[in-house]
Amino acid sequence: MVRLTPDQQDALQELMNIAMGGASDQLARFLNTFIHLQVPAIQVVEACSVPEQLSRTYIDNDIRLVSQGFMGSAGIQGEAMLLYNMASTHHLAAILGYQQDDTSESEMLSDISSILTTTFLNSLSAQLDSSLSYSAPRILSCQPTELKQRLTELSERWTAALQVNIHYQVTDYAFDCEMILLIPGSALATLQQRLDHILQEF
Amino acid sequence: MTLKALICDDSILARKQVKKSLPDDFDAEILTASNGKEALDVLSQHEIGLVFLDLTMPELDGVGVLEAIKAQQLKCFVIVISADIQPEMQKRVTELGALAFIQKPVNSDKLALILHQYGLI
Numbered sequence: 001m002v003r004l005t006p007d008q009q010d011a012l013q014e015l016m017n018i019a020m021g022g023a024s025d026q027l028a029r030f031l032n033t034f035i036h037l038q039v040p041a042i043q044v045v046e047a048c049s050v051p052e053q054l055s056r057t058y059i060d061n062d063i064r065l066v067s068q069g070f071m072g073s074a075g076i077q078g079e080a081m082l083l084y085n086m087a088s089t090h091h092l093a094a095i096l097g098y099q100q101d102d103t104s105e106s107e108m109l110s111d112i113s114s115i116l117t118t119t120f121l122n123s124l125s126a127q128l129d130s131s132l133s134y135s136a137p138r139i140l141s142c143q144p145t146e147l148k149q150r151l152t153e154l155s156e157r158w159t160a161a162l163q164v165n166i167h168y169q170v171t172d173y174a175f176d177c178e179m180i181l182l183i184p185g186s187a188l189a190t191l192q193q194r195l196d197h198i199l200q201e202f
Numbered sequence: 203m204t205l206k207a208l209i210c211d212d213s214i215l216a217r218k219q220v221k222k223s224l225p226d227d228f229d230a231e232i233l234t235a236s237n238g239k240e241a242l243d244v245l246s247q248h249e250i251g252l253v254f255l256d257l258t259m260p261e262l263d264g265v266g267v268l269e270a271i272k273a274q275q276l277k278c279f280v281i282v283i284s285a286d287i288q289p290e291m292q293k294r295v296t297e298l299g300a301l302a303f304i305q306k307p308v309n310s311d312k313l314a315l316i317l318h319q320y321g322l323i
Contacts, residue, residue, distance in 0.1 A: 014213035017258060018306050021285030032292045037258045039212065127307070160288070202218035 002188055008195045012022055016042055016164060019123035026119045037167040047158040047182050051151035062086040065150055066113040069135040070121055074190050076130050078183035079154060080117045091173045106139045112136045128194040159185035210241040211253060213247035220254050221287040223310035228323050238262025242270055243261055250278045252322060256286040268298035281316060283308050
């Protein structure tokens with residue numbers, strides 16, 4: 001398993017911060033509020049370790065999983081997963097005026113996921129001199145017992161996972177979600193090359 | 203006397219980017235800090251004329267630094283260089299006395315323009 005060097009980790013963290021800033025600005029406009037940004041914790045792990053780890057973390061939570069494929073030049077491709085903790089997401093639904101039924105919930109999750117995933121990844125890929133196209137977001141219902149199975153199905157195809165913990169503190173409530181970018185080994189190698197290139201420039 | 207400038211950012215890459223984006227004719231001694239607390243330490247020990255300040259940082263964030271600078275009535279210019287581009291944040295830092303706001307990744311032309319505008323070159 002390839003590991004990022006400390007310099008690569010620092011550079012990726014900074015690129016992610018910039019991407020997160022853009023995504024948060026879009027989300028703040030959508031929610032018509034102000035978002036307190038925090039430094040997102042990022043780490044590169046093996047894709048096969050994701051299902052076990054996340055199903056353990058979220059064992060007692062009401063979770064929704066939204067998944068969206070992305071594809072770009074130079075072998076950059078993967079699957080962006082967003083995990084929502086519904087306990088905090090219900091506040092968001094109320095503020096946005098979504099009704100408490102399944103159709104509206106999936107509508108809301110699609111809307112938020114599109115903003116978060118596409119804005120975030122567009123900014124990240126632009127900084128890496130690439131551009132991406134996306135498939136439509138899919139909402140995978142998951143009862144606590146199903147989460148591990150779903151995650152296993154999703155992560156089987158990939159080698160590495162970039163885990164990004166996002167905590168949004170909106171003016172009077174908090175909203176947590178976790179973004180996991182599943183990527184093949186070739187994309188990780190491309191990513192490292194691009195990071196080295198950026199590091200050489202400065 | 204040479205101007206002392208402080209670059210405060212938690213990212214090594216970002217600090218390097220700012221340093222490298224400074225115009226050639228910008229004559230200053232450059233100090234660095236990797237979070238807001240470190241920045242306040244440097245500000246208390248050196249006569250800093252200009253701060254390039256990131257906002258989203260561990261320990262103490264950029265808004266905290268601006269508040270401290272204001273409370274201690276320190277005489278230094280602050281240019282915010284941040285990824286947090288929400289209009290309300292730009293308004294907030296301007297109200298706290300920041301001279302200018304530059305969106306990350308820092309653009310050397312914009313940086314030069316602002317330094318010229320405020321007579322720092």
